[in-house]
Amino acid sequence: MNRHSLLMGGLLALLLLSACQPSPSPTLLPSPDVTEEEEPTVAVEPSVAPTLPPEPIVARINLERSPVSIDPTLVAAGDAVGNDLVEAFFVGLTQVDLDTGEILPMLATEWEATDRDGLIWEISLRDDVYWVSIDADTNEFVQQRRVIADDVLAAITRACRADSGAPLFQGALIIAGCREVRASNPATLTDEDIVATLGVSILAESSLEIRLAEPVGYLPSVLAMPLLRPIPHDQVGPDWTLPANLWVSGAFVPQPTIAPQEGYRLLANPFWPFERMGNIDVLEVSFGRPDDAFGAFMNGELDLAPIPPGEINPGFFASNGAYQRVARPVTTILIPQAEVPPFDDPQIGLALSLAIDRAALIEQVLEAEGQGTGLPAVQIAPPGTPALQVFDESGYDPEQARILLREGGYNNCLGLPPTTILIDETPLSRRIAEVLRDMWLAELNCVERFRIEERPFSEVQDTLLAPPPLFSFPRPGLAVLNWQADILDAHHWYADVFGCQALFPSAYLDQSRPCTEVDELVMTAARTPDQDARFDLYDQIQADMFGSSGEMPVIPLYHFARPLAAEDGITLPPGGPLRFVEWTLSP
Template sequence: MLAGMLAIAGCDRLTKRADLVFLNGAEPETLDPSLLVGQPEGRVVQALFEGLTTFDAKGRAQPGMAESWTISEDKRVYTFRIRDNAKWSDGTPITAQDFVDSWKRTLTPETASSYNYQLFYVKNAQAFAEGKIMDFSQVGVKALDPRTLQVTLENPTHFFLELCATPPLFPAPVRTIEKYGDEWIKPQHIVSNGAYILKEWRINDRIRLEKNPYYWNAANVALQTVDILPVSKANVAFNFFSSGVADVLLDKGLAPPALLDDLRKQPYFHSAPFLGVYFLRFNCAKPPFDDVRVREAFSLAIDKRVITGKITRAGELPATSFVPPGIEGYTSPTGPGFDPERARKLLAEAGYPGGKGFPLVTYLYSEGEVNGFIADELQNMWSRELGIRVELARQEWKVYLNSLNSLEYNIARSSWLGDYADPNTFLDMFVTGNGNNRTGWSDPAYDKLIAEAASEGEPARRAAILQQAETMLVTRAMPICPLYYYVGIQFYDTDKIGGIEPNVLDEHPIKSMFRKDRPPAAPQK
């Protein structure tokens, strides 16, 4: 077994072990910044690419491809100065026009970016994405010269600099994409601009990254090579870590639930709250979950304390709302708790007394022991409290994401991590037509509230509007059911690995990591 693990980690006779090996959860679905939706993809993409700003080890937005910027008095116009030494990994300069072309690609409907709404704060970006404007020159992003990018927003957006550090706003090598199509993300074709380049991608084996010599801050990137292992089973991941095959375990789902009580006492165990929530989606587009009474009944039948106390056991809090606590200036409404008696009454009102006549439905979840244990517990609760037998369906990550996107499910396990410290990053995904909605639910009143919040400049009034929207989401329409708030978990030896800091965004850039137990590796030739 160990020999096999060593080979997977790149320690066989043919490949020298990387300076750092870390466990990343599921195999990435894509490395295209415009198309990714999951954290496993995001970690890799943020090593390969960089936006106008970039997150540091503490989750703070810092200058990235832009060395500086100015903001107009009305806080709607940002003028970015692109670094003179900003280059693609093939050595060609990065220009302001690269950002214009990349943002246009993300917004173009044919690209089918689920995250294109991250650009809707830019003037006329949403209208272009929806085909209401065909002339992209009307969108508020312009290259004033090769080194100057001007961005005009619809309204003042206090988190815009944080948005610039997220993948949908990264530059992409459009010429390379036009040449190779979907094949552009393969190692032999890809051109990137981040701290690392993609040296190798062996599906279900590993991703090998090498330091990018053309990266503007290469002198401060300590690790020459990094191997990323796609491991989705918690026990396997822990074996890799404990045996020394891997140095860092980053994914919160890779901590073995059965061992957590003991693991929390170990010096290599690190945890801290962050802006993330584990929740259920209901498919509101077809029976029986097109009936809000059924959705509410299924939600009320869940004892969330059992899930956090019996299964996750890392200090997670049962979720009373969708937006996690910890965002300054915002207090979430309290959603419904565990009330099986009311759940049974609602189910009867919907035409299914005691669960009689309820159609066969399936609960969809992705790989991982925690997801499996939660699925089993939910199945037992719904059977015990509602008299309904729910079938369980586990799918590997890529298939699972496709099922969510195509609404091929009844109930589905989901999670969401904040892209920036603002309630909007959780709430705007449920507006009509949003690529990350994936519930089939739509309400013009909700859409209106989110739009009003976007145009409201006074913080307290804006927070009140967002509270109204969240109240609708978690107590009235209920297309989702929040289960618990995440606690970030990492395994690493602080005597060996540095550059990992707790933060509310759970951002842990590879470029910030370094080894304490050995001298810097020689550059690759």
């Protein structure tokens, strides 16, 4: 994105990354079927806003690499900077409180299931959120028009079309007709086909109805995803996200005269109707080498910068409150195979988990090897996941691990069957397996019990996906896997990844473990629309699966994390995108 000219000359070498994006697909035209009772919309000429205050509060940050995309439909979960900028530019229907996991109103003021089966939801929208741009000739803010229900429909349509290239399209498949639209030939798919197929109806400019393919209670979480953020239906086309062309509905507007490859200059949106928790008037975003950026931060020239891997060492983050880690939606897990002894006894997997010092694992595997950093994972979903509160467990109790191993008949690891740890061919995966093996030797006296086997990732994946009778070589007892979420809700982590087959037949891991009462709770949570009830259910689910006496169907190791250095007043979330609108700097 664009680096503004006010940044100190020669401060950073800019890193240019190509942004390979599919061409935007055709967008469904505004729906004509508005209720007869609605007042006709009065055309309003675009209005302009005053320029910046005389002494604006300016934040200067470096985000290391430019985004792959700032198109809400096309931004991927792994594109951290793209998600930061989408958060700044596009209002969500709902918003996740990244500290508590609660779903909050944003553009949508209300959402509720209106039928007994929980299939039909009515969404009410604010009528004071506008599309805004900056006139490149006058440098004035332009209030274009209101964000309306047709903009929501446009986002859902693009998410469902196969030719949009939406990487997180899975989230939209809960909407009735979306799967059918996606399966249609884009070359022959018409707007009329989509209207007839997709379960979305415009009730008025500020309300719409969404029909679901099956009753799920986590629709509000999906409405918070970038995937379904409203887009200006009459503006989407080639190059529509370039600053010179972009209409935004979020808290910041990009200056149109700066090319994206040079960075971004974000100006506070004067038409933003929400309470502004911070005080940033101008945000200057640059990209470049983390070593240079971190040096500039240490010299007081930047307010936020990435921390280079070479700077990170044991105890680094405890040494200075400015150094922080923000979780990404990726978790490294160890998968016990329930059909392979001794993991047919869940207590053995729990014993191995309790013998893992996750903080030490991160230090030895990531930080000491120059691989960045992570956050200890005591349950599978990373911080900031909707419906999950902080899970107050350490995850490390070697004494209890020894007790469980003894109760399972393997005192001091005697008699424990030789176990293969299956990994892909990356050095990082090998290092993970080696450190785990060393920890189990030190804590449980497991001498020569674990063998590491490398295979191409495709074979690792096939092994995890194959039902037990079908694998082509002896089933490993354990396997290492990195999982990146494509639906941002607790349900995805607890059901879509490792749900028991009888209740969740489409779960990624084809585990043969029997369904238990806690799996029934996961199913109940999936169908529960009440937010407080979902929190209560997932509190119980977390404890029953990953607590000190939990079932441990998978063993979480660590969450991927962004290491960032930030000035006082810059509030960083525990996970998820950066929210510039919440930052407060001293004048």
